[in-house]
Amino acid sequence: MDRDLLDLPVLLLNAAAALVDAIDAGVRARGFTDLRPAHGFAFARLSHDGATVGQLAEHLSMTKQAASQLVEELVTKGYVERRPHPADARARLIVLSPKGWACTRAADEAAIEVLRPWADALGPHRLTALRADLSRIATPGRLRPIW
Amino acid sequence: MDRDLLDLPVLLLNAAAALVDAIDAGVRARGFTDLRPAHGFAFARLSHDGATVGQLAEHLSMTKQAASQLVEELVTKGYVERRPHPADARARLIVLSPKGWACTRAADEAAIEVLRPWADALGPHRLTALRADLSRIATPGRLRPIW
DNA sequence: CCCAAGTAGTCAAGCTGCTTGACTAAATAG
DNA sequence: CTATTTAGTCAAGCAGCTTGACTACTTGGG
Numbered sequence: 546m547d548r549d550l551l552d553l554p555v556l557l558l559n560a561a562a563a564l565v566d567a568i569d570a571g572v573r574a575r576g577f578t579d580l581r582p583a584h585g586f587a588f589a590r591l592s593h594d595g596a597t598v599g600q601l602a603e604h605l606s607m608t609k610q611a612a613s614q615l616v617e618e619l620v621t622k623g624y625v626e627r628r629p630h631p632a633d634a635r636a637r638l639i640v641l642s643p644k645g646w647a648c649t650r651a652a653d654e655a656a657i658e659v660l661r662p663w664a665d666a667l668g669p670h671r672l673t674a675l676r677a678d679l680s681r682i683a684t685p686g687r688l689r690p691i692w
Numbered sequence: 693m694d695r696d697l698l699d700l701p702v703l704l705l706n707a708a709a710a711l712v713d714a715i716d717a718g719v720r721a722r723g724f725t726d727l728r729p730a731h732g733f734a735f736a737r738l739s740h741d742g743a744t745v746g747q748l749a750e751h752l753s754m755t756k757q758a759a760s761q762l763v764e765e766l767v768t769k770g771y772v773e774r775r776p777h778p779a780d781a782r783a784r785l786i787v788l789s790p791k792g793w794a795c796t797r798a799a800d801e802a803a804i805e806v807l808r809p810w811a812d813a814l815g816p817h818r819l820t821a822l823r824a825d826l827s828r829i830a831t832p833g834r835l836r837p838i839w
Numbered sequence: 840c841c842c843a844a845g846t847a848g849t850c851a852a853g854c855t856g857c858t859t860g861a862c863t864a865a866a867t868a869g
Numbered sequence: 870c871t872a873t874t875t876a877g878t879c880a881a882g883c884a885g886c887t888t889g890a891c892t893a894c895t896t897g898g899g
Contacts, residue, residue, distance in 0.1 A: 683706035
């Protein structure tokens with residue numbers, strides 16, 4: 546029983562790695578070749594309402610400095626924009642640019658493309674169950690990069 | 693439907709990240725403080741019958757050079773040993789040392805400690821189903837580091 | 840049997856993404 | 870209205886990976 550438990554990590558990590566690789570490949574195939582998977586995690590946080598550098602740093606579990614230079618890179622490449630923060634003149638609100646949104650849509654398409662076969666293989670019932678089970682396991686909140 | 697599909701990656705990656713963090717913490721708590729999660733992936737490959745540097749490199753999806761210096765580090769720290777390869781004088785067989793085995797057992801304990809609550813939360817039936825579903829999804833084979 | 844080509848591994852140099860440390864500007868507390 | 874905290878950036882350093890070049894051994898075709 547305990548022995549059986551131990552192959553769950555392997556399965557989980559395998560699935561996660563496959564997913565990340567496939568989405569990254571799909572995004573590149575759609576023309577966004579200057580992004581790494583890690584950027585996707587930033588986009589995920591920014592796509593809601595934007596975020597400050599500090600919030601992004603916490604979300605990605607990295608230092609503010611690292612987040613800052615990641616933002617700088619995304620600004621240079623045209624995926625995000627730095628706007629003055631409406632309520633705090635020290636802070637800046639980082640939001641997706643039109644190009645950033647286009648890339649986000651591409652990522653979603655790529656994700657669905659990968660997930661579709663999974664969904665078909667499992668069937669709607671098992672799929673719902675899988676999602677429910679994972680929901681109980683995963684602590685909701687920040688989406689950490691894992692590579 | 694498609695929209696619903698898109699939270700699967702989030703759940704999966706969250707669960708994977710939580711798992712990795714918890715196991716890493718558990719291993720450290722058991723006294724192996726000089727190892728990173730990435731080393732665990734190497735151990736997983738070596739624990740079977742050992743492996744050559746080249747095999748390890750492929751397993752970890754990195755260059756031979758990188759694998760070589762990872763092995764060098766593990767040798768220095770006493771977790772693995774380089775043995776002459778029985779069938780090829782160019783190659784060396786990398787195997788776990790007693791300390792390496794102790795660490796592997798510690799990692800298993802830590803993993804079970806994390807997985808136990810998951811198993812309890814889901815119940816044996818759903819757990820079996822989860823494992824079966826993940827098996828269909830994950831392409832078996834190499835266990836890639838994802839961080 | 841031998842030489843040419845291929846393979847296992849290491850050495851060296853370089854790059855990238857992160858860290859720690861030091862600083863400026865703005866907000867907030869007393 | 871000063872003292873402390875907070876948001877962000879600049880700069881330097883480091884860790885883990887890469888590419889390139891090399892040696893030692895193996896393998897296959899004359």
